Structure formats: C-alpha cells, structure tokens
Amino acid sequence: FIECRQVVKEYPNGVRALDGISLAIERGEWVAIMGPSGAGKSTLLHLIGGLDRPTAGEVWVDRIPVHTLEGSAAADYRRNYVGIIFQQFHLVPYLTALENVMLAQYFHSVPDEAQARRVLELVGLASDRFSHYPAQLSGGEQQRVAIARALVNDPPILLADEPTGSLDHEAEQTVLALFQRIHARGKTILLVTHAPHVARRAQRRIVLEHGRLVDVAEPWAT
Amino acid sequence: FIECRQVVKEYPNGVRALDGISLAIERGEWVAIMGPSGAGKSTLLHLIGGLDRPTAGEVWVDRIPVHTLEGSAAADYRRNYVGIIFQQFHLVPYLTALENVMLAQYFHSVPDEAQARRVLELVGLASDRFSHYPAQLSGGEQQRVAIARALVNDPPILLADEPTGSLDHEAEQTVLALFQRIHARGKTILLVTHAPHVARRAQRRIVLEHGRLVDVAEPWAT
Numbered sequence: 001f002i003e004c005r006q007v008v009k010e011y012p013n014g015v016r017a018l019d020g021i022s023l024a025i026e027r028g029e030w031v032a033i034m035g036p037s038g039a040g041k042s043t044l045l046h047l048i049g050g051l052d053r054p055t056a057g058e059v060w061v062d063r064i065p066v067h068t069l070e071g072s073a074a075a076d077y078r079r080n081y082v083g084i085i086f087q088q089f090h091l092v093p094y095l096t097a098l099e100n101v102m103l104a105q106y107f108h109s110v111p112d113e114a115q116a117r118r119v120l121e122l123v124g125l126a127s128d129r130f131s132h133y134p135a136q137l138s139g140g141e142q143q144r145v146a147i148a149r150a151l152v153n154d155p156p157i158l159l160a161d162e163p164t165g166s167l168d169h170e171a172e173q174t175v176l177a178l179f180q181r182i183h184a185r186g187k188t189i190l191l192v193t194h195a196p197h198v199a200r201r202a203q204r205r206i207v208l209e210h211g212r213l214v215d216v217a218e219p220w221a222t
Numbered sequence: 223f224i225e226c227r228q229v230v231k232e233y234p235n236g237v238r239a240l241d242g243i244s245l246a247i248e249r250g251e252w253v254a255i256m257g258p259s260g261a262g263k264s265t266l267l268h269l270i271g272g273l274d275r276p277t278a279g280e281v282w283v284d285r286i287p288v289h290t291l292e293g294s295a296a297a298d299y300r301r302n303y304v305g306i307i308f309q310q311f312h313l314v315p316y317l318t319a320l321e322n323v324m325l326a327q328y329f330h331s332v333p334d335e336a337q338a339r340r341v342l343e344l345v346g347l348a349s350d351r352f353s354h355y356p357a358q359l360s361g362g363e364q365q366r367v368a369i370a371r372a373l374v375n376d377p378p379i380l381l382a383d384e385p386t387g388s389l390d391h392e393a394e395q396t397v398l399a400l401f402q403r404i405h406a407r408g409k410t411i412l413l414v415t416h417a418p419h420v421a422r423r424a425q426r427r428i429v430l431e432h433g434r435l436v437d438v439a440e441p442w443a444t
C-alpha cells in the first residue's frame with residue numbers, strides 16, 4: 001500500500017537526510033518510526049505525504065507515484081489520502097482552533113462545523129478553547145488542534161510526527177485510544193516517536209539512524 | 223530568591239490561567255513544575271521571566287519587583303537574570319543556529335563565537351549544523367539551539383519549558399547532565415515538564431492544576 005524504493009533525500013546544502021530507504025507498509029498497518037534526533041524521520045514522513053520529493057528513488061502509495069507529484073497533483077493526493085500531524089503543528093495563526101480544523105474540511109470537501117467540533121471534543125480540547133487563536137492556546141492544546149485537523153476528513157493514512165510530545169499523560173492516553181479506534185476501522189498509521197511506550201501501541205517498528213533503516217521488527221519485539 | 227505572592231493572570235478573553243499562586247524558591251534550588259496541559263505552567267514561567275505581567279499579585283526576584291517591569295526595564299532584568307528555553311523554541315528564522323546563540327550574547331554583553339560554538343557542542347548539536355537555519359534543522363536540533371541560547375550567557379536563573387520534549391533518549395541525558403552541572407555551580411532552575419523521569423532530577427516538585435497550586439513536595443517524594 002505504501003512503498004519506498006531506494007529513497008534518497010539530499011538537501012541543497014548537501015545534507016543526506018535519507019540515504020537509500022526501502023520499505024513496504026500494508027494497508028491497515030500501524031507502524032512506529034523511531035530513531036535518534038536528526039535520523040530523517042520527519043523527512044521520511046514528508047516524502048510519503050507528498051510534501052517534498054526525493055532526490056532519488058520512488059515513493060508509491062496505492063499505486064500512485066507520489067515521488068512524481070507536484071503542485072495541484074500533490075495537493076489532490078494529500079487531500080484524498082493523508083492526514084498529517086506536524087511535529088511543529090503549523091496551525092494558521094490568524095484562524096481559531098475551530099477554523100483551523102474547518103479549513104481542512106474546506107479543502108477536502110465541505111466545511112461541517114458540527115463534525116469539526118466533534119473531533120475537537122474527541123481529542124480532549126475544552127470547548128471554551130475552540131474560539132482561541134493558536135497564540136492563546138497552551139502547547140498541548142495546540143497539538144490537539146493539529147491532531148483534530150489531521151483526523152477530521154477521516155483519511156485512509158495518518159502521518160503523525162511525535163503527536164503526543166506536548167501532551168500530559170491523560171491527554172496522551174485519550175489520543176492514543178482514538179488512534180486505536182481509527183486503526184480498528186482500517187486506517188494505516190505511520191507514527192514517528194522516540195517514546196517506547198507510544199511505539200508499543202504499533203504493530204511494527206522501524207528504526208532510522210543517519211538516514212538509513214537499521215531495524216525492522218515484525219511483529220513488535222523489543 | 224524567587225517569590226510569587228497571590229499571582230493572578232487573567233487573559234483578555236477572560237481565561238484565568240493563574241488563579242492566586244503563592245510560592246517561594248530559594249537561590250540555587252532546582253524545582254520541577256508539573257501539571258496537566260493547560261494548567262498554567264508556561265504562563266507562570268512567562269511571568270517570572272518578566273515577559274508578561276500578572277493581572278494581580280506580585281512576582282519578586284532577588285528583591286526586584288518583576289511584576290512592575292515593562293519595556294527596557296524588563297529587558298534589562300531578563301538580560302541579567304534569566305535564560306529562557308521556550309516550549310515552542312522561538313528561534314529567529316533568518317539567523318543560523320550559531321547566529322541565534324550569538325544574538326543572545328550580543329544583547330547580554332558581547333558576541334563571542336568561540337563560546338557560542340562551545341555551548342552548541344555541549345548540548346550535542348553536530349558542528350556541521352551550526353550554519354543551518356531553523357527550517358533546515360530537525361525538531362530535536364532546533365530544541366538544542368534553544369537550549370544553547372538560554373545557557374550561553376550563564377544566567378543565574380534558567381527557566382526551561384519542556385526542554386527535552388523533542389529529544390531522543392541520548393540527547394535528553396546529555397542535556398539533563400548539563401543542567402546538573404550548571405546547578406552544581408549554584409544556578410536556580412525552574413523546569414516545566416510532564417515527564418516524571420525528568421522531574422525526578424529536581425530537588426522539589428510543584429504541581430499546577432487549572433491555575434492553582436495543588437501539590438508542593440519537599441524534598442522529592444512520589
């Protein structure tokens with residue numbers, strides 16, 4: 001369903017963030033992507049999400065050559081296939097929490113305020129925070145808005161980059177339970193984390209180090 | 223050394239982020255500030271750092287009425303007393319990692335490239351990343367630049383808001399060991415975290431919930 005073939009990503013300044021990655025992910029799998037800081041985890045997620053293109057190699061999703069997509073073709077792919085939770089959230093500063101979630105709906109199909117509210121409740125955001133701007137939200141509240149935004153269109157693939165890093169224990173449990181529910185409905189989840197207790201929820205773990213795959217454990221085995 | 227007296231912070235939209243906080247921190251203490259997402263931890267740090275002023279109550283640091291400081295008086299206080307590691311890093315996007323650290327030196331006294339480089343090495347950033355801009359750094363690399371920037375002027379007080387949230391295990395150990403060394407030299411550390419293994423390094427833990435102090439454990443006891 002998701003396949004990387006000899007993927008290389010070299011940034012303009014010569015940094016080789018991914019150095020020949022090959023992996024295959026089944027539809028409906030939940031995979032944890034681990035590895036040290038700077039290993040290339042976020043880079044890998046960006047390439048699978050069609051946000052950037054590899055320097056070499058191929059990225060295939062549902063038989064679509066994602067590595068060749070640009071501009072509106074890439075936007076269409078993302079709209080139909082992926083929900084992305086960014087490590088730095090990337091919320092729109094001049095839109096409220098609710099508007100940030102509804103913006104994703106607008107680009108996907110049609111805004112639906114009731115549904116946007118429902119998803120924000122599901123991730124545990126207090127309803128009186130829905131009208132706050134990102135700057136008026138705590139770190140953990142911003143992260144929850146980013147999660148809601150990625151989930152609201154019910155995408156077949158969830159790309160989650162350290163999705164609970166700013167959450168306290170209780171909020172983290174809420175979010176992971178939510179991921180477990182959508183996974184049970186057939187979603188494919190790629191979750192970047194350096195926390196073993198989060199990675200444990202996945203069915204399989206892959207480990208990156210200096211742009212290379214160093215470990216693929218299947219099924220989960222530590 | 224650091225004292226809050228009945229501190230209240232109410233944001234313009236009516237959110238009462240801090241609801242009457244009173245606490246006293248000795249010079250040279252390492253205190254962990256814990257509590258759920260939205261509890262008011264970042265807000266408390268901002269008030270102690272003179273980045274914002276309380277709605278009511280007083281913040282005293284070394285007998286300076288920090289709650290009354292504005293503009294250049296507040297900037298002078300920060301320059302002389304605090305190094306701040308922000309939860310969202312807040313690096314200057316158009317300056318490199320090294321320049322971001324040297325900017326803090328420039329505002330404090332005088333730029334010193336050798337020393338800036340030394341601190342970046344101490345936090346574990348690879349030297350070939352020193353010339354990268356924040357957008358060209360991984361999440362963990364950006365966080366390390368933010369840490370270096372807070373430490374480079376050797377401030378008497380370190381205000382650290384989730385300083386290792388984006389770091390892998392090894393980098394986290396490096397940073398915490400570094401904090402332990404500066405603490406041994408007499409620094410006062412206020413560290414916001416929701417990770418018990420990080421809080422454990424502190425001498426004392428205070429817990430916030432909905433803008434109030436609910437627990438003060440002294441000495442460390444769980």
Ligand SMILES: Nc1ncnc2c1ncn2[C@@H]1O[C@H](COP(=O)(O)OP(=O)(O)OP(=O)(O)O)[C@@H](O)[C@H]1O
Nearest residue numbers: 011015017037038039040041042043358360361362
């Ligand atoms: N635009 C860029 N230009 C140059 N180098 C980059 C760029 N973006 C990232 N890098 C480098 O590529 C490497 C991989 O970055 P990436 O963000 O994928 O790491 P990561 O595994 O997500 O790390 P972390 O756990 O710290 O978030 C890093 O060492 C980083 O410095």
Ligand SMILES: Nc1ncnc2c1ncn2[C@@H]1O[C@H](COP(=O)(O)OP(=O)(O)OP(=O)(O)O)[C@@H](O)[C@H]1O
Nearest residue numbers: 136138139140233237239259260261262263264265
């Ligand atoms: N500018 C603002 N205007 C209105 N409300 C705000 C503003 N900034 C923060 N808040 C609210 O104040 C409360 C406390 O925020 P704060 O950032 O201090 O929480 P925190 O304890 O640091 O949380 P986290 O662990 O999620 O970072 C939050 O519920 C937040 O929604």
Ligand SMILES: [Mg+2]
Nearest residue numbers: 042087360361
């Ligand atoms: Mg990353």
Ligand SMILES: [Mg+2]
Nearest residue numbers: 138139264309
């Ligand atoms: Mg905070």
